Amino acid sequence: MSALFEYIIRLGDDSLILGHxxxxxxxxxxxxxxxxxxxxxxLDLVGQATSLLNxxxxxxxxxxxxxxxxxxxxxxxxxxxxxxxxxxxxxGTTIMRQFLFDAYRKPxxxxxxxxxxxxxxxxxxxxxxxxxxxxxxxxxxxIRLGDGTEESxxxxxxxxxxxxxxxxxxxxxxxxxxxxxSQGIITDIAEIRAEWEVTVKNVFEEATxxxxxxxxxxxxxxxxxxxxxxxxxxAELQYMQRAYPNMEW
Amino acid sequence: xxxxxISELERKxxxxxxxxxxxxxKDWMPDDYRQTLIRQISQHAHSEIVGMLPEGNWITRAxxxxxxxxxxxxxxxxxxxxxxxxxxxxxxxANREETIDDLHSGKxxxxxxxxxxxxSWADMGAIGWLVDGAAIMNQVPLCxxxxxxxxRAMVRVCKEESFHQRQGFxxxxxxxxxxxxxxxxxxxxxxxxxxxxxxxxxxxxxxxxHTAQSVKWKIKRHTNDxxxxxxxxxxxxxxxxxxxxxxxxxxxxxxxTGHYESGAINWDEFWEVVKxxxxxxxxxxDTRRKAKEDGMWVVEAANAYAAKRAIRKSA
Numbered sequence: 001m002s003a004l005f006e007y008i009i010r011l012g013d014d015s016l017i018l019g020h021x022x023x024x025x026x027x028x029x030x031x032x033x034x035x036x037x038x039x040x041x042x043l044d045l046v047g048q049a050t051s052l053l054n055x056x057x058x059x060x061x062x063x064x065x066x067x068x069x070x071x072x073x074x075x076x077x078x079x080x081x082x083x084x085x086x087x088x089x090x091x092g093t094t095i096m097r098q099f100l101f102d103a104y105r106k107p108x109x110x111x112x113x114x115x116x117x118x119x120x121x122x123x124x125x126x127x128x129x130x131x132x133x134x135x136x137x138x139x140x141x142x143i144r145l146g147d148g149t150e151e152s153x154x155x156x157x158x159x160x161x162x163x164x165x166x167x168x169x170x171x172x173x174x175x176x177x178x179x180x181x182s183q184g185i186i187t188d189i190a191e192i193r194a195e196w197e198v199t200v201k202n203v204f205e206e207a208t209x210x211x212x213x214x215x216x217x218x219x220x221x222x223x224x225x226x227x228x229x230x231x232x233x234x235a236e237l238q239y240m241q242r243a244y245p246n247m248e249w
Numbered sequence: 250x251x252x253x254x255i256s257e258l259e260r261k262x263x264x265x266x267x268x269x270x271x272x273x274x275k276d277w278m279p280d281d282y283r284q285t286l287i288r289q290i291s292q293h294a295h296s297e298i299v300g301m302l303p304e305g306n307w308i309t310r311a312x313x314x315x316x317x318x319x320x321x322x323x324x325x326x327x328x329x330x331x332x333x334x335x336x337x338x339x340x341x342x343a344n345r346e347e348t349i350d351d352l353h354s355g356k357x358x359x360x361x362x363x364x365x366x367x368x369s370w371a372d373m374g375a376i377g378w379l380v381d382g383a384a385i386m387n388q389v390p391l392c393x394x395x396x397x398x399x400x401r402a403m404v405r406v407c408k409e410e411s412f413h414q415r416q417g418f419x420x421x422x423x424x425x426x427x428x429x430x431x432x433x434x435x436x437x438x439x440x441x442x443x444x445x446x447x448x449x450x451x452x453x454x455x456x457x458x459h460t461a462q463s464v465k466w467k468i469k470r471h472t473n474d475x476x477x478x479x480x481x482x483x484x485x486x487x488x489x490x491x492x493x494x495x496x497x498x499x500x501x502x503x504x505x506t507g508h509y510e511s512g513a514i515n516w517d518e519f520w521e522v523v524k525x526x527x528x529x530x531x532x533x534x535d536t537r538r539k540a541k542e543d544g545m546w547v548v549e550a551a552n553a554y555a556a557k558r559a560i561r562k563s564a
Binding site: 020023024026027028029030031032033034035036039040042043046047049050053066067070071090091092143144145147148149151152155236237239240241244247248249 | 298301302305308309310311312313314315316317318321322324325328329331332335370420423424427428430431536539540541543544545546547548549550551553554557
């Protein structure tokens with residue numbers, strides 16, 4: 001399996017699974033304007049997943065397209081981070097999950113725009129425009145909730161305490177990244193992490209939130225080892241393709 | 250003296266209506282006209298918002314990425330329609346949150362079609378094709394409604410509804426030409442959604458208590474039965490085209506009138522669902538109420554933050 005395929009799958013699965021989570025909010029948002037905003041983010045993420053997984057299929061060259069990759073893999077073959085599969089919880093938890101992710105995705109797509117891989121660079125350029133909006137939206141809400149009422153402060157701090165352990169996996173690297181780095185397809189993740197740390201620090205400061213002192217980290221998704229949540233996500237996501245195999249919809 | 254002034258205002262108001270001049274928020278209007286519009290537009294807004302739920306039910310299970318994206322976009326459009334309809338209601342002096350609370354208390358109604366469950370993927374097709382198809386029949390004439398903000402909102406809504414109707418029909422076409430199990434799924438959805446779709450146009454003209462006045466005020470341009478007939482005439486050939494059967498054994502084409510004649514509608518079922526006894530009435534309203542209650546702390550936080558910012562700015 002090529003390093004490029006594996007890398008695109010990781011990016012695509014992050015979009016697919018987070019898009020799935022965000023789409024669960026549709027019709028249940030705290031206010032109508034937010035319902036629209038979250039559905040929009042879900043739509044962007046599903047769009048990114050479509051571009052990325054279609055491209056992964058092309059790179060693989062075994063006749064699998066985006067749909068086959070999105071709906072017909074086994075759980076261990078999904079390579080999204082544990083962060084994006086975490087349950088929505090309350091609105092604060094969803095926003096915190098989104099913020100930690102957006103703050104990583106923005107510098108990532110900025111760098112990938114300059115990738116020597118033309119297709120990846122084109123997808124990054126298109127996705128970056130959306131991701132900037134997502135980051136603006138999630139940062140503003142983290143600040144609003146953190147510096148809002150006592151209850152909202154407590155809830156968003158609790159969300160940060162819960163999700164912080166999943167943030168380091170965003171910067172997970174292995175031989176896949178080393179190979180692509182040497183080929184000039186990606187840049188050093190350290191630059192992306194440095195930018196993420198600045199964004200996170202600034203936003204949390206304005207939101208009056210404390211980064212948890214417990215530095216325990218949870219990783220595994222990038223290698224296909226997921227949380228218990230993943231089976232339920234796939235049960236829904238794959239339901240039609242598994243129940244009615246080999247049909248056109 | 251005052252009475253004479255009022256009747257003079259009413260005369261001028263009706264004159265404008267008769268000349269097809271739009272009524273705008275700041276214009277004088279009879280209180281009954283205002284109340285009729287508040288009732289109708291807020292019901293319309295509630296229908297859009299409650300209508301997100303039966304389709305939202307299938308977003309996470311959509312069968313492929315394209316269908317998922319289209320369904321997300323469609324349900325999001327409905328939220329958008331709700332938003333501009335609530336804004337129209339506000340131009341009449343009503344409060345958005347109060348009208349939403351009326352929905353949650355059961356005082357305000359919404360389209361009873363959304364009280365039926367979506368139990369298969371084909372229901373996404375049937376809803377787009379039939380429910381949005383019926384909504385278009387109802388709403389296209391509303392683009393010429395006498396109240397300006399409502400008429401203008403409807404222009405945009407109708408453009409999007411027409412896309413919704415096409416995507417629904419496209420789902421049905423795909424299923425109808427698919428495997429036997431897919432075709433059966435499509436027929437089953439048509440069987441369940443056909444009659445409730447006909448009921449969407451409301452009671453027969455003889456039973457409709459609001460129609461006459463609304464026609465005079467040009468809020469309504471056609472009667473319920475006229476619109477229902479237009480819908481049947483447009484939809485029956487579409488079903489035939491894709492090889493599905495309309496579940497009405499009395500349905501026949503009248504060569505003389507050029508119209509299809511339907512069998513009798515089960516109005517007892519309609520009134521039961523309107524009263525709250527449909528399969529999903531309680532779930533739908535409970536879900537909306539829960540969304541608002543669960544979101545209260547978010548709204549409070551946003552307000553508190555805005556207030557703090559205003560103080561900091563002025564300091």
